[in-house]
Amino acid sequence: MANVSAQNGTNGLPGAGMKSEGLWSQLMTMRRIYTRSPVFRTLLLISAGSFLVVVATALGQIVLNRWNQPFYDAIERRNLDAFFYQLKIFAVIAGGMLLLNILQQWLNQRFRLKLREGLTHDLICEWMRPRRAFRLANAGAIGVNPDQRMQEDAGHLADLTTDLAFGLLQSSILLVSFVGVLWSLSEGFMFQISGRTIDIPGYMVWAAIIYAGSASLLSWRVGRPLIELNGERYSREAALRFTMMRVNEHIDSISLAGGETGERQKLENDLGSVLTALRNIFRAQINLAWVVDGYGWVTVVAPILVAAPVYFSGHISFGGLMMAVGAFNQVHTSLRWFVANIGAITDWRATLHRITSFRSALIATDALNDAEGHIEFVLNDSNRLTLDRLDVASPTGRTRFDEPHIEIAAGERVVITGEPRTGKTLLFRALAGLWPLGSGRVGLPKGEAITFLPRTPYMPPGRLRDVLSYPQTDTFTDTQLIEALARVGLQRMAPLLDNEARWDRELSDDDERLLAFARAILHKPHWLVLDEVLETMDPTTLRRVLSILETELKGSTVVSLGRVLPDNALFSREIRLVREAKPQSRQPARPDRSLEGAQA
Incomplete structure (x- = not known):
């Protein structure tokens, strides 16, 4: 049972096609999400704390690097006293670094948690705006598996962003810290080539930049296809999970029909798509591994090879050599951050694209598509529902009334009839503002909510009392709830008010509809629109339901889409629907499959 306020009539449209956003646009979307989020201040404080910890860690790394020279010089001189003294100093340095590392991990986890909280909260709020979820579900592929986008993708993006952001911060600060050390170690060195002296100030710094730069460039060229491949993988994983969930939801019907073989084939096809995507990723990862691992092995000896000329020329001691090797490794590690994280970066780009495209699609459902006509919703000055030249469009035709102007006054009981496949359910959705395509005007009664009751009422999981009160909670007393259950013939469920269950699986179809009318008794709507509900009973x-409509809901205006009842005792007026089945040039921006069950 859905409530629509007269003040909130709306007519959005799913986007016909989402434009792929660039990286800058995606980053600006994320900035807008977090600057408006309640967690923004906390994120800033954690970021500031992490910056200070990373700076302190970099200073500790500099102290540790300087420790290398006296330690290895003591080994070279075989000075046992100096050796043990340097071990004591190392213990102090290592203890301080351990505390900083633990503090950094704690800050990282807090940052990760707040990132996910802010992003998921924003996506849920955007998804649950009135009628957005319905429109998105009918917007094509972008509306498939929103649960994965908001739960799995949001969590994955928070994890990747935290790891990459703090890793880049730490590498940048270490680079700035150790470039000076490496420059000073190789500042005065000169090469002798063919009797000529060549002076390259800070040549070890340039060697590290060239070495890491070539690795980064080659890694990006080889690893870039992983962005698209990861996106394809996530889409196919989502399709497989959706198929499994669908089979599990309808396992009774599948078993009764003996359809296990066909469903198994569909599952195997989806699994095959996932495995194909994974094989493509594995091939790309193997190609990337040749680059990353190849440079990794060269890195074992690269710093010694770069520092060897300075050592063999006598400019530095063995301890100085190890200090230079340590500084080169720090600079090189900082510069090759991109190489080491190319796989995570491509994964981050793919996940960021999925999140931002999903959010853009959510917002786009509220935008009007200029290429299509739309039903207009207005607010009447009186307590009447008016339908002026209403024409509901669908891919297979158009649905309209057999008279151009219809006016339904408060208190009337009206039945809207038509031949099978006329589009009664489509009209039901259009009146609720869910299906905007068409033309004409719907005038809503001023200041009164309209309650829409579909053929299959929604039964949220949870306590039975919450199911009865839905969409409100804890609004009614136990006495009111028990009386409503008794009135619809479900008094046997009175002891179950505080039981939690999946009620859509526990109840029969008739019991679900009776429970929906028990809700109506409790809420006493001024206007009640039914979608072929009575015909299925x-x-x-x-x-029993007719008796409720004539007593407890006597003051409600009732509009029923369906057939005329045998004795036509309830409805005093009949309105006819007609359908133009001739295909029209205008097509709604959604696949035909989205209309399954929409026309009756």
Whole structure:
């Protein structure tokens, strides 16, 4: 049962196609999300704390690097006293570095948690704006598996962003810290080539830059295809999970029909798509491994080879050589951050694209598509529902009334009828503002909410009392809830008010509809629109519901889409629907499959 306020009539449209956003646009989207988030201040404080810790860690690394020279010089001189003294100094340095590392890990985890909280909260809020989720579900591929985008992708993006951001920060600070050390170690060195003296100030710094730069460039060229491949993998994983969930939801019907073989084939096809995507990723990763691992092995001896000329020329001692090797490794490690993280970066780009495209699609559902006509919603001055030249468009035709102007006054009981496949459910969705395509005007009664009751009412999981009160919670007393259950013939469920269950699986179809009318008794809506609800009931249940409409809901205006009842006792007026089945040039921006079950 859905409530639509007269003040909130809306007519959005799923986007016909989402434009792929560039990286800068995606980053600006994320900035807008977090600057408006309640966690923004906390993120700033954690970032500031992490910056200070990383700076302190870099200073500790500099002290540790300087420790290398006296330690290895003591080994070279075989000075046992100096050797043990330097070990004591190392213990102090290592203890301080351990505390900083633990503090950094704690800050990282807090940052990761707040990132996910802010992003997921934003996506849920955007998704749950009135009618957005419905429109997104009918917007094509972008609306498939929103649960994965908000839960798995949001968490994965928070993890990757935290690791990459703090890793880049630490590498940048270490680079700035050790470039000076490496420059001073190789500042005055001169090469002798063919009797000529060549002076290259800070040549070890330039060697590290050239070495790491070539590795980064080659890694990006080889690893870039992983961005698209990871995106494809996540899409296919989502399709497989959706198929598994669908099979599990309908396992009774599948088993009764003996459809296990066909469903198994579909699952195997989806699994095959996932495995194909994974094989493509593995091939790309193997190609990348040739580059990354190849440079990794060269790195074992590269710093010694670079520092060897200074050592063999007698400019530095063995301890100075090890100090230079340590400084070169720090600079090189900082410069090759991109190489070491190319796989994570491509994964981050793919996940960022999935999140931002999903959020853009959510917002785009509120935008009007200029290429399509739309039903207009207005607010009447009186307590009446008016339908002026209403024409509902679909891919297979158009649905309209057999008269151009219809006015339904408060308190009336009206039935809207039509031949099978006329589009009664499509009209039901259009009146609720869910299906905007078409033309004409819907005038909503001023200051009164309209309650829409579909053929299959929504039964949220949880306590039975919350199911009865939905969409409100803890609004009614136990006495009111029990009386409503008794009135619809479900008094046996009175002891279960505080039981939690999946009620859509526990109840029969008739019991679900009766529970929906128990809700209506509690909420007492001024306007009640039914989508072929009465036609599906057995005679006993129908008589009970008609009695409720004539007593407890006597003051409600009732508009029923369906057939005329046998004795037509409830409805005093009949309105006819007609359908133009001739294909039109205008097509809604959604695949045909989205109309399954929408026309009745």
